[in-house]
Amino acid sequence: MRVLILGGTAEARALAAALAPEPGIHVVSSLAGRVSNPRLPAGEVHEGGFGGPEGLAAWIHDNAIDSVIDATHPFAARMSASAAEVARRTGVPLLVLRRPGWTEGPGDSWHRVASLDAAAGLLPSLGRKVFLTTGRRSLPVFTAIDGLWFLARSVDPPEPPIPANVRILLARGPYTVEGERELIAEHRLDVLVTKDSGGAMTTAKLVAARELGLPVVMVDRPPLPDGVRLVSTVDAAVGWLGGR
Template structure:
């Protein structure tokens, strides 16, 4: 069975590590190239994207792909929509692998919003020195807010020019609670803005915000495409692939 993983996440790498040694599976992991020097999964890797749904459909056909796993970032809505469209068009089975979102705990002060623009609208009522962890492409949404200062953390630098009220911090998780607490205290930050990405690599900032009493503006993740099955663990993907293989043997 030839499996294409649309990846770039820790879950995608874990899935590739499980599947690659198996003699009955050939796995290809696709990375869109949004991050320089990404963490590479084991096995065959396709880098650089496909050029939209048409390109993805052509690549799947040309490479005789039997199953498609969308294990992209929870906020990669365009890629997920393309995967769903291509699955409908080609008939290749699709499964979405998404880690669960974060859950508010006692002591948290979260303000959930539906979009980055809604987060920007809310911010002036919550603080003046902002810890911004929503990615380098989100910076223009916030940088024009008068009277606010931002510490914006991202893996890669944003495109210049950088507004004067923004300091860029380049870093890659996982992070520690002690480190996040020190970062907040050293920069006198009084509000955190983040996306509900889920996972354990960046939860330390939420713990630190809770301990220090910071409000958190939490941008909700987009809903997955309609009509697709969603699972939360690589083991569930392996089980799904086993069912597909059994169906193929039965049909054969």
């Protein structure tokens, strides 16, 4: 069985590590190439895009792929849409593996919004010094807002020029609660903006925000394409593949 994992997440790497040693399974993990020096999964790796649904369908055909598991980031809506379209068109079985999103708990002050634009519109009413953790590509949505200062954290640097009201912090998780508390205190941040990515690697900022009384602007995930099968754990994905 030849399995294509659309990857780039910790779950995708864990899935590849679980499948690669199995006899009779050949794993190919696809990385979009948007992060420099990515953590490479076990097995064969395909780097770069496919060129939309047409390119993905051709690649699946040319490489005799039997099953596809979409384990991309919860906000990789375009890739998920392409995978779903190709599965409908070709009949190649598709499974979506998504870690659960975060849940607001006692002491949290979350403001859920549907988009980055909505998050930007809400910010002036919540604070002036913003901890921005929505990724380097989102900077233009926020930086034109008057009266706000941003500490923007990302794995890779954003495209220049960088506005004067933005300080870039290059870092890769996992993070600690103590480290996040110190970062918030050092820069006197008073509001956090993040996407509902879920997972343990970056949850420390939410704990620190709760402990320090910071409001959190939480951008909801885009909806999955209609009709796809969804699981939330690597074990469930392995079981689905075993059933095939």
